[in-house]
Structures are given as structure tokens and as C-alpha cells.
Amino acid sequence: MxxxxxxxxxxxxxxxxxxxxxxxxxxxxxxxxxxxxxxxxxxxxxxxxxxxxxxxxxxxxxxxxxxxxxxxxxxxxxxxxxxxxxxxxxxxxxxxxxxxxxxxxxxxxxxxxxADIREVLSIQLDPYYLAPLWLDPLSFGRLQAEAVGQEPPTQAPAYxxxxxxxxxxxxxxxxxxVDRPAWIAGIDHRTDAHYPGVRDLSKSESARIAGQQAGVDKAPVDVAYLSAQYPHEGLILMDALGLTHGYGLATNPLMVSGLIQVGTAADAVIKGDANRSVGHASAGPCLQQNLVAVFEA
Amino acid sequence: MSEPVRFVSQKVDLDYKVVTSPVARRFDEQMRAGRITGHKCPECGLVYVPPKGFCPIDCVITDESNEVEVRDAGTLTSFTVITPIQYQGQEEKEEYVLANILLDGASGTIGQQRVEGIPHSEVRMGMRVKAVWGGDPNEGSRGWGLTGAIKHWEPSGEPDEPKEKYQEHVL
CATH class of the missing domain: 3.40.47.10 (Thiolase/Chalcone synthase)
Structure with a gap:
């Protein structure tokens, strides 16, 4: 490579x-x-x-x-x-x-x-099976929070x-x-099944595999930036990636939040604040798609 | 025998707020005052109508200090005679003409412009046209195009331009 x-x-x-x-x-x-x-x-x-x-x-x-x-x-x-x-x-x-x-x-x-993002997302990626139910990011968030025994969120993220x-x-x-390039030591993205009903929502298998393929656990991580829309998503991701701590975003700028998290992880290496960092991006209902990048000085 | 396929119909609609950018807003104000304006790139000199607030070739930001007025007349560079299909919501009943027009003073064409006042069989590339003002400026509000202030275009009576004058703008 x-x-x-x-x-x-x-x-x-x-x-x-x-x-x-x-x-x-x-x-x-x-x-x-x-x-x-x-x-x-x-x-x-x-x-x-x-x-x-x-x-x-x-x-x-x-x-x-x-x-x-x-x-x-x-x-x-x-x-x-x-x-x-x-x-x-x-x-x-x-x-x-x-x-x-x-x-x-x-x-x-x-x-x-x-636009009303809850409406837009409810039909954007699944206009077929679940559209008649108008399942939106808050409904999905509540389902997944319950699956991991956490308090279900009452509000959709601030888009x-x-x-x-x-x-x-x-x-x-x-x-x-640049003096300190943020070398991409590993990068991988994976997708869980399209239909949430066939998944175990209490964990994120796609995040686990992406983290493993990117080599998150090969050496200690100084800092990790995760795309978690809700507190329970942060817990699921840290479990999937074997991390004990990660930073999230206060808001969710759709289409950009993952790049911000991955870019911020890289920037930590460029600036000398970290020697090894992890950036994560997510998309789809209940953390369906996950991308993990590991940066090293 | 399998059961006959059953269908469920579900009508879906999404509402979007149309936001007019400050550059488009200024352009709209000028249109309401009867002026067609563009931005002239300070580097390459190309004139964009309507203005974008930047030159996409040189990637420099442009603003009101780069504003220029272009004429409300130009050359028809290409056209289509449209036969309206009578789908639900269609308001057009008769055939009509939409054209691309290269305004005098602009570096590129404006599209989808209605041309009236001439038999469709006589519409041609290179034909000179002028604006017929007095339309509803609140129409065409999605932030592009020329808004509704111009009702349509009609032949100006000037001689046709030779193809060398507009061939770069034929799409």
C-alpha cells in the first residue's frame, strides 16, 4: 500500500x-x-x-x-x-x-x-419497507436505546x-x-443489513469489523472522535471499537459530521496533540454504516 | 394459482423552504427595477448572468463591486418546441417555445426562456430577441433563472447573427 x-x-x-x-x-x-x-x-x-x-x-x-x-x-x-x-x-x-x-x-x-430532517430521512434511504411507518431518526434512536437498556432519547439531534x-x-x-502528516495507518468502512429488523440493535457489527480492519487495537489510541448522535450510540461504538473514551459532536451537521470527526482526528496528529488518533463516521439508521480511520504521526 | 398481486398507494411529499441567497436577492431587486445584472470576474472578465457571487473558473469571490448591467436583448442560440403532455398539474395546453438566449454583454446563455410573437416554424438559431417586461416578479422564485419579471422574449427585428457569433454557446 x-x-x-x-x-x-x-x-x-x-x-x-x-x-x-x-x-x-x-x-x-x-x-x-x-x-x-x-x-x-x-x-x-x-x-x-x-x-x-x-x-x-x-x-x-x-x-x-x-x-x-x-x-x-x-x-x-x-x-x-x-x-x-x-x-x-x-x-x-x-x-x-x-x-x-x-x-x-x-x-x-x-x-x-x-426542510424537516426527520421527514426527509424517513424516506430518503428506505422508500419501500419502512416508509409507510414514517420511522425517523428519533424513532430509530429510541429503538436502539431500548435495545441497549438506556434511557430512550426524547429529541432528535440538533441538525x-x-x-x-x-x-x-x-x-x-x-x-x-506539512511537518507532521497524519498518516492513514488504516481505514475501512462496513455496512450492516438494510433492514433494522434483522439486526441485533444492541451492538454494531459493522463498526466492530471496520475498527478491526483499520487496526484500532494494534496500539494505544491517544484520542478518538466518534460520530454518535445519541449517548447510547457512543456506548455502542466504544464497545465495538474497544475504546474507553471518545469525543462526539454537540450537533449533527448531516453529510459533514463524519468528515469533521475524521478530519479533527487527523488534525490532532498534524498539530502534535496526538501521535495516534481514531476518527469515525456513521450513516443510516441505528449506526447502519460505519467508517473508521486510524491516523499516526 | 398464486394470489393476485395487491397494491398499496402511498402519496409522499416533502416540504422545503426556498432560501434566496443575498446575491440572488440583489439580482431580483434589480430585475424588479427593470435591470438585468451580472457579475464580471475581476480576473478573466467573464460576465455571469444571473450572478453567482464567484467565478467558478478562477474561484474568486465576486460581489456588488463586480456588478455590471447587461442588455435586455440578445441572440437565440438554441430552442425547443415543446408539446405539453397532459399529466396531472400540467398548465400548458398548446405547443410553446423555450430557448437559450445569449444576452448582449453576458458571457453565457440563460436557459428555458419563453419565446412568443413568432410562428414556431420560423424560430431559428441566431435570431435576435428582446425582452417583454411586465411579468409577475414573484414567479420563478427558486433562486435561479431570471425570475418572472420578464414575461417572455420576442423577435427584435434586427438581422440574424452569423453562426460564428454564437456557435460556442450552442448546447
Missing amino acids: RDVAVVSFAPSEPGLTGVEETETQLLFPVINEALAKIGITRKDIGFTCSASCDYLAGAPFAFVQTLEATGAWPPISESHVEMDGAWALYEAWVRLQHGDVDVALAFSSGICSR TDAAAAVVLAAGDRAREL
């Missing part, structure tokens, strides 16, 4: 809601900052991967417009995931393994304040608006760009 590191991370200001700008305008400053921190420009990027959700924007092909923040003319090599930005980071890591490009940009954006960007670089290029 090729050595690949996160060399820069820039999130938008936390807790934004009711933003008036377009998603593209929201992305401009974070992409600018991620590049400016390491003194490169858009022309230095060999591959770009974006992440967003057309269901949040309420418009088909809304994701195409965010490309306007990347300087995509003349045409660039790019891709998009309809997932949290942490999965865009994963695709950028895969792309850098090809060996022909050395620098990649991954970013994500989400504006949650223009906020956000954007974030990370820059990845391979080998010597990473060493040129």
Missing part, C-alpha cells in the same frame, strides 16, 4: 443554521482555507471527491453545483459520493493508491435548515448547516507539505 496522509483540514464555523448562501458559497471558504494552510492552489489537486445529499437540497443533481467551488475548468478528475464526506475521504485515499496522482481534495456540505474540506497527499509530497 502507498503511504497516504491527511495534510490539511478546514471545517466551517460550528453550529451554523439558517444559512442564506448556496452550498457552493458555503464551500468556498473551507476549500480556500484547507489549501491556504499548506500553501497550494486548486491547480495542485490531482483528484477531487465531493459529498452531499440531493435530498437535503431538495433538488435533483444539486451536487453538480458544488463543483463550481473547485475550479473545474479545464475539466478535472473528480467524483461524488451521496454519503457523509468521510466516504469522500475514503475514495480519495483509494484514488491515491493508484499511484499516478499525489494530492487529493475531499469535501462535503449539507444545509439541514431548509446544523456545515461544510468541511480535507487535503490528502501521498509519500514525499505529504512530507513536503
